[in-house]
Amino acid sequence: MTLPLRVTVAPERADASPGDALTFDVTVRNASDIVEHYGVEFLGLPDGSQVRIEPDVAKLRPSESGTLTVRISLPVQPPAPAGTYVLGALVQSKYRHDVSRCVEVPMELASIESITVKATPEVVTGGRAGRYTVEASNGGNAPVRLYLAATDPERRVTTTFEPGWVDLPPGTSAQALLTVQAPLPWNREKARQLTITATPDLPGATPGTGTATFQQRPRFASKFAKVAGIAAAVLVVAAAVAVPTLLLARSNAKDDKAEAAATTPVVPPTAPGQQQSSPAQQQPSAPPSVAQGQPSAPVGGGQPSAETPSEEATEQAPRRIDLTKDKNGVLASDAYRNDGFLASGDPGGIAVPGCENATAVSVIPGADQKKFLTTANPDDATKCNNVPMLLDFVQGAPAGGLTLVPVTKNALEMEVTYADLSRTLEPTLSVPENKAKARGGIEQVTVRPRSQDGAATAPVALTEMVLTPLR
Template identity: 30%
Template sequence: MTDPILRLDPARLSVEPGGQATLTLTVTNPGTIVEGYVVDVVSQTPVPWVEVAPPSLSVYPQQEATAVVVFSPPSGPGAPGGSLPFGVRVRSEVEGGGSAVAEGDLDIGSVSGLRAKLTPIASTGRWSGRHTLKVSNWGNAPARLRITPEDPDQALGFLVSPEIVDVPLGGEVVSRIKVRTRHPTLRGAAQRLPFQVTCAPDDGQAAGGAGPPPVSPASAPVVDGAFNQKPILTRLVVAVAVLALVAGIAGVAFLLTRDDETVAADQSTNPATPTGFQALDNLSPTEITLVWDEAKGVDGYRLFAVDPAIGKPGEAVEIAGATTTTVNAEVEPDTEMCFRLAAVRGGLPSNLTDETCSRTEAESTPEVPASEAPSPSATVAPVPGGGGGGGDGGSGSPTDPDAPPAAFITVLRAFGSDTGEEPARQLQAEYASNGIPAKVLLTTAYGLAHATPAATPTPGVTPSPSPVAPLWIVYVDGPSAQESVAACDAATARIVAAGGTPPQVPCASLTYQVVSRPSGQPSPGPSA
């Protein structure tokens, strides 16, 4: 048996899905007997849409016979596509007879089933917007596409990730698109900037080998989108900025006028209750010294003596000015007295402080040994040029305002520590011009202990400093408490004679012992 000889005409043909393509098969019998042959079509994938007519042939020796092969691929999403290799097989009907196969190629046209969807269709922003592109393939062949956005006005820039996508048959891919304006606007109305995204066929190859069949440019999906560009400064932003500016100006104006308004408001309200109100114990048999913290913005104070027996305040004693110390000098020896204090502003008093009480010392008449009594020369009489400032305890000229103080001082006038230096020095100069040997010092530089002129100091014992407010004081001094008081009395007489205002408190009540001095300042000799 010999194999038949086959010929296909044509060996390669094309067909569109839903159409038909035919070829002619010629079979030659090279044998010496009549042969019957069966004709069919074989392929790597089943092709149920191919037909052979007639399906069998009877061929005489050395003669030819023909058959027609018809290809009818279906249409729709399930249709095959691309190049399909096939073979036309001819087998002898006689068992053990010869056979032959003629090969050919069928090119099936592609069915466009690409769909694209842009989400959102329009984005909004001042500088940029973001979109998502989904591409699905319901055709009959995979596709490789290049995502290409463009706008007609060239007002936008685009960033696509990924830019090239392979869409499998029946599958879907996602690409992200960022749109950015090339010309941001500061003010004005929002602008709509349109653009298009084209999913055009790409000529590259797929990662696993040969690329998908090309997609016709006419069937490439195109979607429309837009970017709504807002101005950087919207009406709301401008309104907020204006409100913030107005608020800032109002805040600055409030800070600049706050003090004046506060003072004006304070004048119509009661002041706060004074703080730090206390009595200093054991200062004198007939005097009680009261101190308190300075209250700002007050006109003065009202001091009330409280009878411990009935617990009610008596008549008020008016204290004018910003003083923080007063002395009650009308107390019997060994007597307990209680006091309450109120601040006054614009005629309106504050609430009273809690009671503070103190007991005066019992009056004593200690004997003074003759060896310790002051010499007659130590007593300063109110005569011209008198005063204790030139005693043994001081140094420098009697009218030198900054000469170190003697062992004891008596205060003539006191001024605040912040602004009191200049008025204190002016008053000292006035006193010096009237022959009063007054001096000036700042109390914070010295330790001062309240002294009782009638008491005899204990040799070798230095008293503890008394609480004295920071003040600039004009004073006279002496080597003993008695001499310092005598110098104060002489100064008072001269002040009255000159028509000035004398101290309002007895000299004995404002006499202090200097118990500590600035570093490097020599201490005076022992008191007479």
């Protein structure tokens, strides 16, 4: 049976990308013996596509041909999924619906890449380590696997992603945990700029990038440096006042000696055989110690008794430091300075929700009313007690050996930073003297719950420190 119409479409196929505008010419020939009114419709277009047809209707006499122009705009956002679409140009009589014909037109929609990366928070302030939540989004129109990485210009930051890659369908996003670690700066804050990349697993693909900042607190608090600077300025001023005074005093002393020499009476010469006595030739008195009945020093240098320990031996002996000697409540950051170290919270070590500013330490009683040292919010000694604790030994006096006594056994671990910038993890909370000495001494330790997500039920609670000086 001969169809009452014939249809051709130009072009016969199309290659496109999201956002493109396509034009098709649909030519219709009326093969019937009556006048017909034809319209055209395009089927199978991606969602969100817009279609305009000129003219709306082709009025054709028998054996007459006409062309309808179809203009199609593909959506930009959200982009249609990439792949092959089979479009249908359906031409149909306006009054006889049984008179129609559909011509297929293949369309290849190319894939596009739109990868975005965002770190939350954008700035983390901490000590040696910090954590971010990284969100990667696929705004393209094809599924993709993204490999995550982060770098800094100085290449001093070590980064770890959990997980290291994510699979994303079009229009979706996923999160990963980024942990960063870097050597502590010595005496001033250090802002380390991080570039975070999410690279598709396709050859030649363009990665998505984001940025973050790791703001590190110095090894020695800046406020102590300011205090040292003020003290140095005071010494300079004191020296400027004292030196002229001393010079003037010495000048006056010389003048007094000269005056005394001028007024000393002249002693006549002594006759032969006659002795002259003078105050300088009189019998000297006994030393003060003898005159006052005190025993004199032993002959031969007077070595100290074996029963009395020397001062040097006492200084090098291990010291037991009671960490709960202060009264209950939040402590000053230099509360243990006389013991040789500073204590503070390290909220950047493990991200504990609501404890971003928990930089203090406190002494609080436990359920058994026994006191312990723990980390705390500066405004509440009982909050944020599972934030890591940073114990930083004062400059020039690293520890030669260390043991910490916890409230709960096997609940904490200790990360140790040595003078040679090496690090070890000590689950026993103890560093022997030979190990510390081989690495130049202990500069600082970070005590934290063994659970790495900050959700441990046991707080960072310590009662005592056994400290051995570096020999």
